[in-house]
Amino acid sequence: MTLPLRAVIFDLDDTLFDDTGCTYAGLRALAAQSGLSVSPAELFARHAAHIRAIDPLLFRGELTAHGARVLRFTRLLTELGVPDPDGEAATVTYREAYRAAWAPLPGAADVLRDLRAAGLRLAVLTNYVREVQALKLAHFGLDTLVDAVLCVEEVPAAKPDPRAYHAACAALAVTPQEAVMVGDSWEKDVQGARRAGLRAVWVNRAGTTGPDPAVPVASRLADLPAALGVPVLTRG
Incomplete structure (x- = not known):
C-alpha cells in the first residue's frame, strides 16, 4: 500500500x-x-x-x-x-x-511555497558542502522555505547511498514511503531514492521520458505539483 x-x-x-x-x-x-x-x-x-x-x-x-x-x-x-x-x-x-550569473531555476520559490501551503514538509539534500550550498539558498531566500538542509558532510554517505535519503527523511520525521525525491540526476536523485524506498520525480528540462516511464518527469518546476498530485495556488 x-x-x-x-x-x-x-x-x-x-x-x-x-x-x-x-x-x-x-x-x-x-x-x-x-x-x-x-x-x-x-x-x-x-x-x-x-x-x-x-x-x-x-x-x-x-x-x-x-x-x-x-x-x-x-x-x-x-x-x-x-x-x-x-x-x-x-x-x-x-x-x-x-x-x-547566480540564478534560481524558474519557479523555484513558487513551487516551494505551493508545496508548503499544501502541508508538505520540505528538505534540500545535496552532494556538496554547506560552505557553498548554504550561500546559494540564503541568497535567494530559499532556505526559509524548507524545513531542513542536508549537505554532504552532514549525512552518513552521499547520494545515491540509501543512507543519504534516509537521513533526509529522519530530519523531516517521515518514513521513506511517505517521501518523494526530486532532482535532475537519474542515478543520484531517481534511482538511488527509489532503491531507498522513496518515490521520485525526475527534473528533466528536455521533457523526455527517462529509462523507466513509470517515473514522473517535470520539464519545469511549475509542473512539479501536478506530477505529485498536489493542488496549487492560482497566480496572476
Whole structure:
C-alpha cells in the first residue's frame, strides 16, 4: 500500500539552482582571460572531470572549497597547455563570473511555497558542502522555505547511498514511503531514492521520458505539483 505523501526532498544544483548556467558563465570568463580556444562544451566536460577527481579530497576535509577550486583550475589550465597557470587568479576570475550569473531555476520559490501551503514538509539534500550550498539558498531566500538542509558532510554517505535519503527523511520525521525525491540526476536523485524506498520525480528540462516511464518527469518546476498530485495556488 502506498502511504500518503508527507514530504518532498529536493536536490539543489540544476534542480532549484541553475548551476550549469553559472558554470558556463564562469568558464567563459576563464577562457577569455587565459586565451583558450577550446569549445564551451569541451571546456565544460573537462572542468566537470576535474571536479569529480578533486571533490573526494574536499569531502574528506583535505581541502577547503577555495583550495579545491585553486587545484581544479591549476590542473585544468595545465591540461589545456597554459604555461605556469595561476590557479588563484583563475579562481577569482571564474568565481566572480559564476557568482554574477547566480540564478534560481524558474519557479523555484513558487513551487516551494505551493508545496508548503499544501502541508508538505520540505528538505534540500545535496552532494556538496554547506560552505557553498548554504550561500546559494540564503541568497535567494530559499532556505526559509524548507524545513531542513542536508549537505554532504552532514549525512552518513552521499547520494545515491540509501543512507543519504534516509537521513533526509529522519530530519523531516517521515518514513521513506511517505517521501518523494526530486532532482535532475537519474542515478543520484531517481534511482538511488527509489532503491531507498522513496518515490521520485525526475527534473528533466528536455521533457523526455527517462529509462523507466513509470517515473514522473517535470520539464519545469511549475509542473512539479501536478506530477505529485498536489493542488496549487492560482497566480496572476
